[in-house]
Amino acid sequence: MKEKDIQVDYKEQQMILYAEKDDNSYGPTQTGSYMSKNYLDDFQLKQKHLEENVSQKVLNAENSMVYYYMMIEDITLTELAIRVGLKRSDVEKHITVEGLKKATMKTVLKYAEVFNIPVANLFQIVATHQDRYWKSHYIENEEIENGLYIEQRKTQNPFVVKTTIEHTTS
DSSP states (O other), rough: OGGGGGGGTTTTEEEEEEETTTSSSSEEEEEEEEEHHHHHHHHHHHHHHHHHHHHHHHHTTHHHHHHHHHHHHHOOOOHHHHHHHOOOOHHHHTTTTHHHHHHHHHHHHHHHHHHHHHGGGGGGGEOOOSSOOOOOOOOOGOGGGGGGEEEEESSSSSSEEEEEEEEEOO
């Protein structure tokens, strides 16, 4: 492939490819990533929508945090069952709130290990809003130093609280 054919103007992600130069020699050429330029924003938007959808299902007690991490990590039921060392039908039960209620602490620890998270993360959603207009609260809306607020709210899911951490500039 010719050097001019692989040039992509995308400074955010650069890479080195080897191509045929104008003088018929081969060598390294720095260029932008075609995939990043054309598809990264779409992929990130789809990931954001997936996380919002799955989070809402957990908050509404439709599913457990096992389901949340399974979806976010893109792991199938069968693959998760193998990793945790359980039957697929047991994992299928644990993706529901009622099913997770019956899980042993040993099983919960296995899930945390497979997802590479602290056990506490199987029982809370931590949401942060990071932009220049941060605004948030703590339990009972108590302010912490430097305009940092943390709020924990109960959800319909008895195993999960939603923790919000935000900062305000005012």
